[in-house]
Amino acid sequence: MTCRLTAEEYQEVVAFHGHSCPGLAIGVRVSELARRELGPVDASELVAVAETDMCGVDAIQFLTGCTLGKGNFIHRDYGKTAFSFYDRSSGRAFRAVFRPEARSGVQERMDEVSARLADGSATAQDRERLAELRGEMLEQFLKLPLDEMFTVQALHSAPPRPAQVLATLVCDGCGEGVMESRSRRWGGQTFCIPCFAEREQKI
């Protein structure tokens, strides 16, 4: 396969994520791309921004060392299969967008089966077929050259700033502490997001 991970390394990613799936393979390949574009970068200098929260983000966190908890993995909820990586030490950065053509050849057949699943006419065979096709898609993602998987664009912007440590306020609704930047004001009181949502909700 084109993917440079050993079978063992791939299994470690699968163990972390919980299953093997095409989405995970996208994360594996984009992590490989980060290595190709930026070379070996100390994980503390690397920042990843994912514009999706699909399966692949687990591979990115596992393979690049950019994690949500450390603050160098940032999720932007844009629903796009796009990923940016920044090397803080060299200032180099790039954004990679998944090419939909990477699905071609398999997607068309998946769509046919999915349509039968959606309208209720699917058979047990269809379900099996869909599982097989997902396997084929996974193989395709692992085999494709990286440039056929992603369009790559150099970035010249600075990486997103690390999170600021702010004061903890007390929510007037539930009494729990809430970080200042996530607090809301309502009728002269301070609320956490869920308590604010309860009050603000329009009927």
Ligand SMILES: [Zn+2]
């Ligand atoms: Zn998955």
Ligand SMILES: [Zn+2]
């Ligand atoms: Zn509250």
